[in-house]
Amino acid sequence: MPPITFEDERIAMHHGAGGRAARRLVEGLIVPAFSNGALNELGDAAVIDAGGVRLAFTTDTFVVRPLVFPGGCIGSLAVHGTLNDLAVSGADPLGITVAFVLEAGLATAVLRGQVVAMADAAAKAGVPIVAGDTKVVEHGAADGLYINTSGIGIVRDDAELSPTRVRPGDQVLLSGPIGDHGITIMLARGEVDLAAELASDSRSVLALTRALLDELGPGVRWMRDATRGGVATVLNELVAGREIGVLVEEPRVPVRDQVRGACELLGLDPLHVANEGQFVAVVEAGAGERALAALARVRGGEGAAIIGAVVGEHAGRVVGRTSFGARRVIDVLVGDPLPRIC
Amino acid sequence: MPPITFEDERIAMHHGAGGRAARRLVEGLIVPAFSNGALNELGDAAVIDAGGVRLAFTTDTFVVRPLVFPGGCIGSLAVHGTLNDLAVSGADPLGITVAFVLEAGLATAVLRGQVVAMADAAAKAGVPIVAGDTKVVEHGAADGLYINTSGIGIVRDDAELSPTRVRPGDQVLLSGPIGDHGITIMLARGEVDLAAELASDSRSVLALTRALLDELGPGVRWMRDATRGGVATVLNELVAGREIGVLVEEPRVPVRDQVRGACELLGLDPLHVANEGQFVAVVEAGAGERALAALARVRGGEGAAIIGAVVGEHAGRVVGRTSFGARRVIDVLVGDPLPRIC
Numbered sequence: 001m002p003p004i005t006f007e008d009e010r011i012a013m014h015h016g017a018g019g020r021a022a023r024r025l026v027e028g029l030i031v032p033a034f035s036n037g038a039l040n041e042l043g044d045a046a047v048i049d050a051g052g053v054r055l056a057f058t059t060d061t062f063v064v065r066p067l068v069f070p071g072g073c074i075g076s077l078a079v080h081g082t083l084n085d086l087a088v089s090g091a092d093p094l095g096i097t098v099a100f101v102l103e104a105g106l107a108t109a110v111l112r113g114q115v116v117a118m119a120d121a122a123a124k125a126g127v128p129i130v131a132g133d134t135k136v137v138e139h140g141a142a143d144g145l146y147i148n149t150s151g152i153g154i155v156r157d158d159a160e161l162s163p164t165r166v167r168p169g170d171q172v173l174l175s176g177p178i179g180d181h182g183i184t185i186m187l188a189r190g191e192v193d194l195a196a197e198l199a200s201d202s203r204s205v206l207a208l209t210r211a212l213l214d215e216l217g218p219g220v221r222w223m224r225d226a227t228r229g230g231v232a233t234v235l236n237e238l239v240a241g242r243e244i245g246v247l248v249e250e251p252r253v254p255v256r257d258q259v260r261g262a263c264e265l266l267g268l269d270p271l272h273v274a275n276e277g278q279f280v281a282v283v284e285a286g287a288g289e290r291a292l293a294a295l296a297r298v299r300g301g302e303g304a305a306i307i308g309a310v311v312g313e314h315a316g317r318v319v320g321r322t323s324f325g326a327r328r329v330i331d332v333l334v335g336d337p338l339p340r341i342c
Numbered sequence: 343m344p345p346i347t348f349e350d351e352r353i354a355m356h357h358g359a360g361g362r363a364a365r366r367l368v369e370g371l372i373v374p375a376f377s378n379g380a381l382n383e384l385g386d387a388a389v390i391d392a393g394g395v396r397l398a399f400t401t402d403t404f405v406v407r408p409l410v411f412p413g414g415c416i417g418s419l420a421v422h423g424t425l426n427d428l429a430v431s432g433a434d435p436l437g438i439t440v441a442f443v444l445e446a447g448l449a450t451a452v453l454r455g456q457v458v459a460m461a462d463a464a465a466k467a468g469v470p471i472v473a474g475d476t477k478v479v480e481h482g483a484a485d486g487l488y489i490n491t492s493g494i495g496i497v498r499d500d501a502e503l504s505p506t507r508v509r510p511g512d513q514v515l516l517s518g519p520i521g522d523h524g525i526t527i528m529l530a531r532g533e534v535d536l537a538a539e540l541a542s543d544s545r546s547v548l549a550l551t552r553a554l555l556d557e558l559g560p561g562v563r564w565m566r567d568a569t570r571g572g573v574a575t576v577l578n579e580l581v582a583g584r585e586i587g588v589l590v591e592e593p594r595v596p597v598r599d600q601v602r603g604a605c606e607l608l609g610l611d612p613l614h615v616a617n618e619g620q621f622v623a624v625v626e627a628g629a630g631e632r633a634l635a636a637l638a639r640v641r642g643g644e645g646a647a648i649i650g651a652v653v654g655e656h657a658g659r660v661v662g663r664t665s666f667g668a669r670r671v672i673d674v675l676v677g678d679p680l681p682r683i684c
Contacts, residue, residue: 006450033454034440034474060441135488146488
């Protein structure tokens, strides 16, 4: 077993935030113990061989609060989240499982609403819910309900997605405006004295990733959905410890005015805020415009943008260039500004 | 969508106990919403077609308390539980995923102990942990940690397991003594003033189900692990609404003296107590002795027994016959004598 390097004495909220502390926990304690090839790649889904079929397999537990928020709810989020992990792995989903932890005393109407939302989200994506589990814990031993979804899918023959295929000159795409989910949740909790017309971007991105792969095939080199930790974190994970960097043209990053305004007030960088319906894709040099055109033909793909490029300089770093040409390092998320975001 | 028939206003502990109330919740609310062929079979794992490969796919969340108990812990239990769901589906496991919900303030040493136990259990069974997820909730919003494991495996070519293949004359096998897990947990909680040398039966049954299939192939008609709700509940689920019954020869059911004694004191039927390393198998008429011999050649299979037969009478019911020849109906578990058993 590789050495365990995680030395914090107790688990704290920031260990679940998707940023630096979360990475220390996962890489310093969990991965060393479970060490094997599929896990070590730390993709959104493991890809394993199943009798000659390339199978993507992924899991996520959802603990978001509140349970219902503008644009979505924990149930639809749980379905979208796992479908999106399969989608950015280049997989066609075969089925998902659902496991509930319910707090005793939970109103059945609440559970019913979530079950119906999950069924709707799965049906809309054309993916069956094939197995499930239900546990109940005492009142006070959970916060309403938590939902785990796991999913499997067959990786498309034309998908060759890997961080190792990414090289200087490749273009970096974003599927749409960022930060909607994180800011919506923050506002829904009433923790911030701010009113804004905003809804979570929670959605399945399956139609978008399919359009991209249909258009470019292996010309799509890598994709990740930008959930906890935001776009900054997934880009940093792409280049960490490698001889490449990413240069983000900051004015090109799509951010709604309401999100930008809220982030300024709260001292947050939109690139660190969680999304639940947006992904980052790296496509081969020169294929960016074709990629955008393919995405624009799909409902919900109109807001996609080329936000930067993979570069041979800035090794291991993500660097932003402002409209004035100034450069700054865009680091991973530190701390946890938005606990229980998904 | 089929009609939702679950009308309880709030979720209560017994809805998670694996007995009648749990079945009402699952069949009356969750399955109707998620309705599809794979889910409706309600097996331990869904079997789905993946590009010509028969794939078993299963999920379970573990909320057992205490986290550590004689014979096991939540981590090893979580690995064994999902491997056993695949095993009784006749599948060779390909990999499992692990998703944690951690309570802020949890000592890292506790998490580390569980992670190591999971790694050991998975390595011992020769199954890789391929993907994972970690969420942290506030102190007081979980009870230490909860673990979801999901698993996939390829169903063996010689496995033809289905409740619909079970017919009168078939023999009913039990892999070993029952009730050890449930009673051990109850004693570990100190809720009962009783001392007994007892340990959970938590283990992978993979070697046992493999031995059975190697020996009998399609002669094994159906298998289920007897967790929440115990042997009584899984046998009732096998015959419910069908023209067959099960006659259990009660003196042949293996139960340790300590478990029998504790059950008598507590007013429990050992057939209702949860197991985490035992399964029930139905084999074709006359194959019972061969099955026992095959199991006895595997370490941990020596305690297996033929406990009864499938019969054409007692339609839809499980009936026990005592040593005096008296018959009684063995019903599913009602209520929840042992909450958070797994």
